[in-house]
Amino acid sequence: EVQLVESGGGLVKPGGSLRLSCAASGFTFSTYHMNWVRQAPGKGLEWVSSITTSSTYIYYADSVKGRFTISRDNARNSLYLQMNNLRAEDTAVYYCARDDPYSGYDYDYWGQGTLVTVSS
Amino acid sequence: QSALTQPRSVSGSPGQPVTISCTGTSRDVGDYNYVSWYQQHPGKAPKLMIYDVTKRPSGVPDRFSGSKSGNTASLTISGLQAEDEADYYCCSYAGSYTWVFGGGTKLTVL
Numbered sequence: 457e458v459q460l461v462e463s464g465g466g467l468v469k470p471g472g473s474l475r476l477s478c479a480a481s482g483f484t485f486s487t488y489h490m491n492w493v494r495q496a497p498g499k500g501l502e503w504v505s506s507i508t509t510s511s512t513y514i515y516y517a518d519s520v521k522g523r524f525t526i527s528r529d530n531a532r533n534s535l536y537l538q539m540n541n542l543r544a545e546d547t548a549v550y551y552c553a554r555d556d557p558y559s560g561y562d563y564d565y566w567g568q569g570t571l572v573t574v575s576s
Numbered sequence: 577q578s579a580l581t582q583p584r585s586v587s588g589s590p591g592q593p594v595t596i597s598c599t600g601t602s603r604d605v606g607d608y609n610y611v612s613w614y615q616q617h618p619g620k621a622p623k624l625m626i627y628d629v630t631k632r633p634s635g636v637p638d639r640f641s642g643s644k645s646g647n648t649a650s651l652t653i654s655g656l657q658a659e660d661e662a663d664y665y666c667c668s669y670a671g672s673y674t675w676v677f678g679g680g681t682k683l684t685v686l
Contacts, residue, residue, distance in 0.1 A: 493622075493677075500579060501614070501622065501665050503675040515673040551621060559627045561669045562612035566621040 458482040458565045460552045465570030472542050472574070478535040478552030478567055486530035489555035491563060492537050494548035504550070505537065520546075542574045580605065580666055580678035587684040588656045596681045598649040598666030604676055606647035610669035613642060613651045616680075617662045625664075626651060653683075661685040 464476040478490070492504040505526040506515045514526055525538040535552055549571050553563035581599040588594035598605065598613075605611055611629045614622035624633050626642035629649060639654040649668070653660055666678040 500680040501667070501677040503667075503677065506673065506675075513673070517674065556612075556624065556627055556633075558631070558633075559610070559612075561608075561610035561675075562624060562627040562667065563614075563622075564624050564627075564633065566623075568621050 458554070460554065460565060460567035462550060462552050462567045462570035465550065465572045467573045467575065468542055469576050470543060470574055473538070473540045474542065474572060476537040476539065476550055476552075476570060476572070478537075480533045480535065480552075480554075483554070485528075485533040488557065489560070490528060490535045491553045491555065492526060492535075493551045493553050493563065493566075494546075495551070495569070496545075496548040499548075502548075506555075507535070539572070542572075544574050546572060547574045548572060578676070580668060580676055582664075582666060582678040582681045584679070585682045585684065587686055588653075589686045590657060591655050593652060593654050594656055594683065595650050595652045596664050596666075596683070598651070598668075598678050600647050600649075600668055600676070602647060604668040604670040605644065605649050607671065608669045609644070611642065611644060611649040612667045613640075614665045614667065615660075615662045616665065622665065656685050658685050 459481045461479045491506045527536045549569040551569045552567040554565040556562045556564035613626040616622045670676045
C-alpha cells in the first residue's frame with residue numbers, strides 16, 4: 457500500500473525557517489518524481505515545487521522561489537522541503553504528492569498533510 | 577500564474593447529473609491536454625479522479641468523466657450519490673514545469 461507521511465509542521469514566526477519531511481513507503485520511491493502542494497486554511501490547492509527522480513531537475517512556484525528548497529534522499533525514501541524567510545501567506549497545510557506514472561502531469565497519491573502556521 | 581476559475585458551489589439531487597467547469601487560458605488549459613481533477617472530503621487529502629482531461633484512474637467510478645473545449649475543462653458526475661459531496665479541484669499543466677489549480681468547487685448533494 458502506497459503511504460506518504462508528512463511531518464515537521466508547526467508554528468513559526470515570520471522570517472523563520474522550517475523543514476518538512478515526507479516518508480514514503482509501499483512503492484519504489486527512487487523511480488517517482490515527487491511534489492509539494494499546499495492549501496491555505498479554507499482556500500484552494502497551490503502547487504509549490506517538484507523534483508525529479510535523481511534530483512536532476514527541480515522546479516518552484518514563483519511564490520516560493522528563492523525561499524524554499526526541495527530535496528530528496530532516495531536511500532531513506534524521503535522527500536524534504538526546507539522553508540526559509542517564512543511569511544504569513546505561507547500558512548497552509550503542506551501535502552507531499554507522488555507523480556502519476558501513467559501521465560506525469562498529475563498526482564496519484566497524496567499524504568495527509570502537515571500544517572505550517574506563520575504568525576508572531 | 578493565475579488560478580483557474582471554478583464555480584464556488586454547485587448542487588444536485590441524487591441520481592441527477594452535475595457538471596463543474598474549470599476555465600483557464602490559452603497558456604494552460606487551452607494549450608495542454610493535461611487537466612486533472614481531485615476530490616477532497618473535509619479534513620482529508622485530495623484524491624485523483626480524472627487525469628489527462630478524460631482518463632479515469634483504476635477504482636474511480638465510471639459516473640465520473642472529464643472533457644475539455646477550448647480554455648474550459650469540465651468534470652461531469654452522471655448520477656450523483658451522497659458520497660460525492662465534497663470539494664473538487666481542477667489542475668492544469670501551465671508550461672515550463674509549472675502547474676496551476678482552480679479555486680475549488682463545493683458540491684452539495686441535496
